Amino acid sequence: MVIIELIDVKKFYPLGNVQVEAVRGVRISIKKGDFISIAGPSGSGKTTILNMIGCIDTPSAGTVRINGSSTSDLSDKELTTLRHRTIGFIFQLFNLIPVLNVYENIEFPLLLGKEKMDKKEKKEWIDSLIEEVGLKEWRNHRPNELSGGQRQRVAIARALATKPQIVLADEPTANLDSETGTAIIRLMKKINQEQRTTFVFSTHDPDIVEIADHIIRLHDGLVVSEDIVLEERSG
Amino acid sequence: MNNVRIAFRNLNRQKKRSFLLGGAIAFGIMIIIILNAFTAGFIVNVRENFSLYLAGHIFLTGMEETESGRVINVIRDDTVLKDTLKRLGIKVKYLVKRSIFTGTLIFEGEYVLQKIDGINLKKEEGLKDRLILKEGSFNALASDPEALIISENVVNQLQAVLGDTILVKLTTATGQQNVGEFELAAISIDPGVMGFSAGYANLEYVNELLNIGQDKCTLLSIFLKDFESIDSEADRFYSALSQKVNMFDRTSDKEGFESLRGVSMQGEWKGMKYQLLTINDLLSRADQLAGIVNIIGLVVLLILLSIVMVGITNTFRMIIYERIREIGTMRALGMQRNGVRGIFLYEALFLSLGGAAMGFIIALIIMVCASIINFGMGPLFFMLKNGHLFFKIIPAQVILHFALVAVLTLTAVFFPARKAARLDPAHALRTHY
Ligand SMILES: Nc1ncnc2c1ncn2[C@@H]1O[C@H](COP(=O)(O)OP(=O)(O)OP(=O)(O)O)[C@@H](O)[C@H]1O
Ligand SMILES: [Mg+2]
Numbered sequence: 001m002v003i004i005e006l007i008d009v010k011k012f013y014p015l016g017n018v019q020v021e022a023v024r025g026v027r028i029s030i031k032k033g034d035f036i037s038i039a040g041p042s043g044s045g046k047t048t049i050l051n052m053i054g055c056i057d058t059p060s061a062g063t064v065r066i067n068g069s070s071t072s073d074l075s076d077k078e079l080t081t082l083r084h085r086t087i088g089f090i091f092q093l094f095n096l097i098p099v100l101n102v103y104e105n106i107e108f109p110l111l112l113g114k115e116k117m118d119k120k121e122k123k124e125w126i127d128s129l130i131e132e133v134g135l136k137e138w139r140n141h142r143p144n145e146l147s148g149g150q151r152q153r154v155a156i157a158r159a160l161a162t163k164p165q166i167v168l169a170d171e172p173t174a175n176l177d178s179e180t181g182t183a184i185i186r187l188m189k190k191i192n193q194e195q196r197t198t199f200v201f202s203t204h205d206p207d208i209v210e211i212a213d214h215i216i217r218l219h220d221g222l223v224v225s226e227d228i229v230l231e232e233r234s235g
Numbered sequence: 236m237n238n239v240r241i242a243f244r245n246l247n248r249q250k251k252r253s254f255l256l257g258g259a260i261a262f263g264i265m266i267i268i269i270l271n272a273f274t275a276g277f278i279v280n281v282r283e284n285f286s287l288y289l290a291g292h293i294f295l296t297g298m299e300e301t302e303s304g305r306v307i308n309v310i311r312d313d314t315v316l317k318d319t320l321k322r323l324g325i326k327v328k329y330l331v332k333r334s335i336f337t338g339t340l341i342f343e344g345e346y347v348l349q350k351i352d353g354i355n356l357k358k359e360e361g362l363k364d365r366l367i368l369k370e371g372s373f374n375a376l377a378s379d380p381e382a383l384i385i386s387e388n389v390v391n392q393l394q395a396v397l398g399d400t401i402l403v404k405l406t407t408a409t410g411q412q413n414v415g416e417f418e419l420a421a422i423s424i425d426p427g428v429m430g431f432s433a434g435y436a437n438l439e440y441v442n443e444l445l446n447i448g449q450d451k452c453t454l455l456s457i458f459l460k461d462f463e464s465i466d467s468e469a470d471r472f473y474s475a476l477s478q479k480v481n482m483f484d485r486t487s488d489k490e491g492f493e494s495l496r497g498v499s500m501q502g503e504w505k506g507m508k509y510q511l512l513t514i515n516d517l518l519s520r521a522d523q524l525a526g527i528v529n530i531i532g533l534v535v536l537l538i539l540l541s542i543v544m545v546g547i548t549n550t551f552r553m554i555i556y557e558r559i560r561e562i563g564t565m566r567a568l569g570m571q572r573n574g575v576r577g578i579f580l581y582e583a584l585f586l587s588l589g590g591a592a593m594g595f596i597i598a599l600i601i602m603v604c605a606s607i608i609n610f611g612m613g614p615l616f617f618m619l620k621n622g623h624l625f626f627k628i629i630p631a632q633v634i635l636h637f638a639l640v641a642v643l644t645l646t647a648v649f650f651p652a653r654k655a656a657r658l659d660p661a662h663a664l665r666t667h668y
Contacts, residue, residue, distance in 0.1 A: 047665070056567055057661040077571060084569025091664070095564040099244035111237035112569045158568075 002068075003165060003198055004030040004053055009062035011048050011221075022048040024221040025062070030214075032165070033196040035189055039209045040218030046202035047170055049218070053200060054087050054168045055079045067165070084113045088159030090169035090188075090201070094151040096143040096158075102130065103139050106157045113162075129157040133187065149180035156187060160197070169201035173208055185211045238574060242581030246589075253586060256550060259543040260590030260640055261597060263536050267636055268598040270532040272626035274525035279627050280620050281521050282462075282514055287365035288433065290331040290354070291456025292465045293472065294512045298483075300505060307408045309447045310455055311507065319475050325468050326460040331358055332452035334441045338405030340385070340417075340434075342393040349389060351403070351434040353441025353452075361458070366435075370397050371421025376437060382420035385434040390422050397422065407446040408453075415444045469513045481508035485516075540640065544647035547586075551579060551651040562655055563663030572656040579652035580645055587644035591637045602626040 011023040023045045030036055038046050051057040052064050055071050058079075064071045066086060071079065088109075089095075096105050106126050110117055117125070130139055133153035143151055152172060159167050169188065173181030185201070185208050192199045201212075209215055217225045246253045286292055297310035310316075313332070320327060334353035339346050356362065356376050363373055366384070375382045383401060395401060401417045417436060442451055459465060476482055515522070555562070562575055606624045619625065 051661045051664075054567065056664065057659075080566065080569055080571050083567060089564075089567050091564065093560070093667075095560060095664075097241065097561060097564070099241060099248065104240075108237065108565075109568045112571075112574065162569075 001032045002029045003032040003066070004028070004200070005063075005065040005068075006049070006052070006059075007063045007065070009049075009052060009059045009064060011045070011052065011057070012060045022221055023052075023059075026218075026221070026223055028216060028223065028226075030198065030200065032198055033192070034214060035192045035199045035212055036201075036214040036216065037209050037212030038200065038202040038216045038218060039204060039206075040202075041204060043220075044218040045221040046218060048221075050168050050170050050200065050202055053166070054089060055083045081113070084109065084162065086165050088162065088164040088167040088197075090152070090155045090159050090167065090172045092171040092174045094143070094148070094155050094175075096151055096154055098143055101140050101142050102135055102146070102154050103127075105143070105154055106130065106161050109158060109162050126157075126161065129160060132160075132191070133157045148176050149184065152176060152180075152184050153187070156184070156191070160191065160195075163195075164197065166198045166200065169199065171202050171204075173203060173205060178205070178207065181205065181208060182211070238577045239581055242578045243585055245578070245582050246585055252550065256543070256547055257586055257590035257593060259546065260540070260587055260644070261594035263539040263543065264591045264594030264636060264640060265598040265601070266539075267532050267536045268595060268628070268633060269602060269626070271529055271632050272598070272602060272628045273624070274528050274532075275627035275629050275632075276620070276625040277618050278518070278521060278525050280618050280625050282518055283620070284365070284618075285518060286458065286514055287361055289454075289456060289514070289517075290333060290359055290362070291458045292462070292514045293457040293459065293469050294514075295455040295457075296453060296510045296512075298508045298510070300508070301409075305410065307447070308453050309408050309445075310452050310509075311448075313452075313455055315479055316455060316476070316509075319472065319479065320457070323468075323471055323475055325457075325472060326464075328458045328460045329358060329361075331355070331456040331458065332438060333454045333456060334438055334445055334447065334452045335454055336405050336441065336445055338403045340389070340393060341402040341404065342395045342399060345393045347389050347392050349385065349434050351383075351436055351441065353436055353438040353445075355438045362435075367424045369422045369424050371419075373421065375420030376435070379418055379420055380437050380440050381416060381418050383417035383434060383436050384421040384423055385419070386423050386432045389432070389434070390419070395419050403444070405444060407444070409446060411446070413444055413446065415440075465513050465515055469511065469515075473511050476509065476511065481506070483508060483510040485511060536636070536639075540643050544643055547583070547644060547647040548651060551583070551648050552654075555579075555651055555655045559658065559663045559666045562658055563660045563666070566658070566660035567664065575658075576652045576656040579648055579655055583644045583648035583652075584641060587641045588637065591640050595633065 006026050006028040009023055009026045010021070013020040013022055026045075026049065028049075038049060040046055048057070052059055052071075053066070055066065055074075058064070058072050058074075066082065071082070074082065097108060100108060103126060106129055107122070110122060110126075127139075130136055133156055135150060135153055135157070138146060138150060143154070146154065155172075159169075167188070172188075173184055176184060188199055188201070189211060191197060203209055214226070216223055295310065295316060296308065299307045299309055299311065301307060317330070320330070332355060335350065337348065337350045340349050354362070356373060368384070369387055371384070376384065393401065397419055399419045401419055403415045403417055405413050405415070407413045438452065439449055442449055445453070447453070459468060473482065473485055565575060606626060608624065609622045610619055610624070611622050
């Protein structure tokens with residue numbers, strides 16, 4: 001079942017009098033439960049594509065479908081609600097809220113939106129996430145007291161808090177050493193296998209790319225190869 | 236709750252900055268609170284001191300037109316007045332008769348023009364607290380019918396000592412010249428009220444001097460139990476009296492204290508006609524003055540706050556750039572625009588209320604310290620409370636100023652907050668500082 005679909009997607013940015021073509025016509029479809037990597041050099045359009053999948057941005061041309069519905073006609077409010085319900089985010093610079101501790105950072109997305117979780121249930125759920133990412137002892141610490149790898153673990157737990165169908169990670173390992181980076185991707189992979197959450201992450205680290213089930217290679221805003229072999233093997 | 240928590244903690248991120256902004260607000264609030272409390276206290280003190288000085292809150296004087304066409308300042312029969320008071324159920328603490336005249340005191344070639352109040356000390360216990368005696372005692376007034384209490388500086392002018400006999404020259408109610416004798420029974424430290432310092436003698440003796448009969452008086456003072464009800468009770472009393480007796484118009488073209496010295500005796504009448512005045516009528520000038528001071532204070536506060544608000548707007552613009560990635564993150568995680576705006580507005584609200592509370596506390600401390608100082612019996616005595624500054628905080632005013640500060644701060648932060656809310660999340664996330 002296809003959960004993410006990009007059809008002839010283009011994205012232009014105005015830059016003075018000219019237009020920067022960040023994405024120049026891309027077709028991608030991603031199945032539910034996939035663990036997929038978007039690889040490519042700097043400026044190839046990885047972030048732009050992830051932003052469009054994540055409903056942070058909308059395409060200049062073409063269609064992005066999440067769960068079969070196009071994001072182009074949605075208002076800011078509807079896009080925000082869609083993000084909150086469907087998508088979890090992991091960032092290169094971790095992007096934790098500095099004034100909140102580990103527990104509160106993970107709780108943050110649960111306090112947005114209309115549906116409210118039962119208090120006790122919520123606490124148990126967050127504590128189970130903290131345990132999952134191995135930060136039990138750090139529960140009440142603020143982000144500035146944590147290492148990069150620990151921060152990214154918090155971010156993973158936060159991304160999973162709302163039980164999203166899709167988790168997007170834009171270069172989640174770029175600010176970590178390679179050992180920590182690999183551990184982070186392996187943790188994501190483990191969760192992907194346990195919970196069948198769809199993961200899409202971007203990277204330009206060749207070692208990390210290999211952990212993915214599928215690889216989409218970008219160059220200059222175009223898809224240059226899709227790793228179909230892996231898809232056939234797993235399908 | 237989430238937004239409130241984040242907003243509150245955000246204020247702690249740059250303690251120095253929050254402290255400076257909050258401090259500026261605190262300063263403004265402190266000034267206005269002290270100023271208002273001072274003027275409110277000033278009004279209370281002046282009113283209280285005047286009430287004791289004049290022995291009441293509502294005053295009745297009487298004018299009698301005799302057959303010969305003369306007008307005599309006297310209240311001959313107060314039963315109607317007392318009955319009306321009783322019938323209306325006006326809560327009276329005490330009711331006092333005084334006969335007042337201004338005459339010349341003479342002692343061994345020295346003379347001084349002096350206002351003398353004929354009083355019944357038994358009915359005016361309050362006077363004993365108000366009037367501080369340097370020499371002699373109040374008892375003399377009870378034992379010696381011709382006893383006189385006058386202030387220190389008058390005694391000095393006359394160069395008299397306790398026990399001396401002092402002559403008094405006056406005009407009787409009917410217009411004849413009269414001379415009497417007083418015995419100096421006590422010397423008061425009376426700083427007076429706005430330059431008026433009264434002398435006190437026995438009511439019966441003064442009546443005799445004025446030739447108006449033993450149980451008469453020239454002024455009936457009503458001391459109410461409730462300070463705040465002066466105006467409403469006076470209105471009720473006046474309209475009830477108007478049904479029964481001749482009354483002068485309450486609206487006087489003379490302002491404040493002047494109105495006590497004579498009514499506009501226009502129009503023709505026969506027999507008795509009464510005038511009703513309240514302490515508030517007399518002090519309308521002081522009220523006006525306090526009002527003006529308060530308005531100036533408010534203008535200063537507004538100017539001060541506008542400057543602070545420009546600073547706050549700019550600071551929040553800066554804050555939004557500092558936290559742009561954070562804003563992008565929160566938006567990506569599903570926070571709506573109004574959530575982002577809410578965080579900044581809550582931050583502004585906490586900042587303003589925190590600053591205002593700080594200013595309030597500092598103001599309280601300053602006022603408590605200031606009211607410990609004893610200014611003694613100087614010429615400002617009438618605006619002090621037993622020689623001390625007295626501050627009266629009016630809660631409604633404080634709430635109003637807190638609200639004003641909050642509204643201004645929220646307005647100052649509104650536009651930066653809106654800008655933050657409208658940021659494109661993709662742009663915000665890309666921006667690094
Ligand atoms: N807001 C913008 N305005 C103008 N140009 C932009 C904007 N955002 C992206 N671009 C341009 O679009 C192209 C693709 O950018 P994008 O960030 O998607 O690349 P990337 O693959 O994520 O690169 P990196 O590995 O450096 O993060 C780049 O040439 C970039 O300069
Ligand atoms: Mg990028």
